[in-house]
Amino acid sequence: MVWIEFAILLACILIGSRIKGVGLGVMGMICMLIYTLIFHMQPADPPVEVMLIILSVVSAAAALQAAGGMDYLVRLAEKLLQSRPGQIVFLGRWRLTVLRCSLALRISIIPSCRLSLKFLRANASARSGR
Numbered sequence: 001m002v003w004i005e006f007a008i009l010l011a012c013i014l015i016g017s018r019i020k021g022v023g024l025g026v027m028g029m030i031c032m033l034i035y036t037l038i039f040h041m042q043p044a045d046p047p048v049e050v051m052l053i054i055l056s057v058v059s060a061a062a063a064l065q066a067a068g069g070m071d072y073l074v075r076l077a078e079k080l081l082q083s084r085p086g087q088i089v090f091l092g093r094w095r096l097t098v099l100r101c102s103l104a105l106r107i108s109i110i111p112s113c114r115l116s117l118k119f120l121r122a123n124a125s126a127r128s129g130r
Contacts, residue, residue, distance in 0.1 A: 008031060008035075
């Protein structure tokens with residue numbers, strides 16, 4: 001019985017991730033309905049503390065975006081990456097996430113990282129005479 005419930009859970013997660021957007025939430029709701037109506041499980045209390053933490057983080061990110069702070073951080077990160085293109089992997093993956101404490105910043109500078117990597121590869125191939 002546990003394996004059937006686990007298989008239904010995995011199926012709902014996989015289908016929800018394919019739908020994208022709010023699809024994962026909708027499939028979570030469908031999975032909850034299956035568990036309560038077919039398997040007669042009692043839903044637990046909602047995790048209010050977790051929901052409030054998520055709400056506060058999203059609100060802070062929205063305030064940062066509305067005030068122009070995210071654009072400022074992206075400009076700083078872009079200058080840092082362009083000034084040290086040889087350390088792009090170290091800077092782009094670790095330092096920017098830890099120092100800025102924001103995965104959204106890291107995701108937003110991926111195009112700059114790709115351009116810098118192309119620049120590094122072009123310079124390396126020019127130096128080697130290819």
